[in-house]
Amino acid sequence: MTVRTGDGLSLAVQVRGEGPTVVAVHGYPDDHHVWDGVADALVGSGHRVVTYDVRGAGASGVPGDRAGYDLELLAADLRAVCDAVSPAEPVHLLAHDWGAIQTWHAVTGDALTGRVASFTSISGPCLDHVARFLGRRARRDLPAVARQMLHSWYTVFFRIPVLPELLIRSGLLGRIVARSERIAPPDPADAVHGLELYRRNLPRRLGNPQIRRTDLPVQILCPRRDAYVGTDMAVSAAPFAPDLRVRHLPGGHWVVRHRPDEVAGPVAELVAETTGDTVAPGLERARTLGSALVATGGRALGR
Template sequence: MDDEVTTPDGLRLAVVQRGDRSGPTVVAVHGYPDDRHVWDGVADVLAGSGHHVVTYDVRGHGRSDSPPGRAGYDLELLAADLRAVCDAVSPDRPVHLLAHDWGGCQAWHAVTGDALAGRVASLTSISGPCLDHVGLFLRRRSPRDLPAVLRQALHSWYTLAFRLPVLPELLWRSGTLPGALVRRERVPRPSTRDGLRGLELYRRNMARGLGRPEPRHTGVPVQVLVPLRDAYVTPALAVSATTFADDVAVRYLPGGHWVVRQRPELVARCVAEHVAAAEGDPGTEAPALRRARARGAALAAEGGRAGPASRWSGALAVVTGAGSGIGRATAQELADRGARVVVVDLDPAGAAETAGAIARRHGRHRAVAEILDVADDAAVAALATRVATEHGVPDLVVNNAGIAVAGPFADTGADEWRRIVDVNLWGVVHGCRHFGELMRSHGEGGHLVNVASAAAYLPSRVLPAYSTTKAAVLMLSECLRAELADDGIGVTALCPGFVNTPITTHARFAGADDAEQETRRRAAAAAYTRRGYSPERVARRLLRAVEKNLPLAPVTAEAHAGLLASRLSPTLTRALARVEPR
């Protein structure tokens, strides 16, 4: 249904309302050079889930009137327009703002001032920071901040170009600029009329907003959605706003600047969860939003700068083989950094011991133990469903569970091959399939770590079964990384090397009798102990690899050296593979 709202200075704004008018009112504010139709996909989803959704063409765009001159595009007037729309569509109840690009600029300006005092229940901002916040961000001068500031300055080149005389108009009228947006961003061709008139937003407000920035704060609950492939607003700038809101949630989304068009269902779900939390009991908020609020609080504590605390605070991780060794150390390191951990192992005592140690240090809510044979596809599927239902979709899954079989190929029996393939390869496949699908359907990205080995790229006459499974894990990880990149899901293959873990005490030596098994296990354990590389060091390297989104992460010195040798001199690695160790 089309309506009109008259602004305080007499302009008519075209307004469309849809959905249940008794439900929470969501007022969506578009950016430049869009009109209200940019919200159609999001609005349809929200309206279908019981929300009253209001979209409108801001002054100078779409079917709304245009002011007579540049002064008519002042942020104060835009904030007054927003107040007029809110009063018209929801006079007796605060509204929930949803804003993108320049819509975010004016919404932030309004909620950090007096224009919407008492009229807003929540704000969700996408790629539209407050101009004052941008000005303060660009003034950061510490060595830590300078790269992020320079990166944002490069991304913002167009803001200077739009303030030039004549040139922007020529780019619009010639079709050069709208054509570039269509090709680069894959959005519908924007209106030349809207593009030309909207230039006055930059010319009226940029110099004043950036030249004399103020630390404007708001008590309104804020959700910042951060598209990770935004070509105009970097994540560093987006999260800097966390210091200017008392209650802020930060969610990273796969997608570009126009994520509202690219992933409308995802944006609508994030908005609906934020609206529900603002309307109801905070204790019932969605797990993903709860983690986003923990991330926002950590970012605020770090001064609006993304760091280790904000990366892991409130995150949910699943670690298999966490009853001992690298898995246990990883689970404990994650918990130490603020994550909640699902501790998974085939050994009930080991899983309980790891979870108990975390609980004693950080509280019972920070770890839960799960018993699982990763070779059992149905059991892994059931665990993934249970985790999603009880705890939410994990941010990180570490497929660490594995076993070792050593000995010549001729001595390795079919049963030994089946078991090592079932655990080392199929276990990783099952974990990636079921948890990866959770991450993909959830839409907010995540990370998979598959623990391979330096044996994945170093052939050996005494480890044919183990090396084969680990090489398969490495290639699987490379393929998945390519496939899941568009969904914002990173995949890392971790190749530890010689690490002092209990895997040697449980290794199977093909062709050896029981007495020889124990002798060889003791010898292997002694050698790994002398090497002295601890699981705790591996865990720290693992998390660093996730933070840097590395495709391949060798850990120990020998793992690095082996990778280098395998790439520079395959002949050498083949020659070394023929050496029979004592």
């Protein structure tokens, strides 16, 4: 199906299965196919899974300028998809990488008020939370901040004019990512378009962070070998998401591709908890860790 955005773009949306609705939002430089394994597992366990190509990716429309990649527009897109696929019932959100970044922005603002039952985030924190994390100056925080800045080198590179586009179109960047992360090379057009996510939003959000909170049930899944988003930064949301669960997963950044069952299981457990079923032991442990993080402002990392 196709969903129209408020500024006139078409979003390609895919719906499969029956049961509680899980809306999955992909990151950069992926399209909705990154969720195929997770979606199969969730459909098999009795869930209705909705995926879509975000603006500028896959079969969806491409904004005409950089402003078209603003987080406010991405949040409005997510609202439009939720309203189209589940107009009468709140949905459960699942998001990875830039999909998680935009979903955090949506759930900590007004875009999705009353439309969400739970949120599972993987490898993509709220940019406002990131800014506060990177601004920590306490001595005990400095090693974690320094590690994350080293992991985030690419965010600076992607904001350089022209050079990233040249490396993407040459195929070199795609081959490097494919070899290091064991994934298929990204579509060059999607990779080029998605650079505007970094260029539009990082200067605007990191330079002027806001206090953004949500009272939703939130679950953060932290891959232990994520080369881009360290656990310290992933849980920087703790002071702003008091109903928090945190789970550490085996695998790297693209855990959604490589270990789909490891992702689908925790999502299904959170969906079951919010619909009133018995809380799984793993989810109870995740809530205990989340509560410790909330109590200490995200500093008790529980490794």
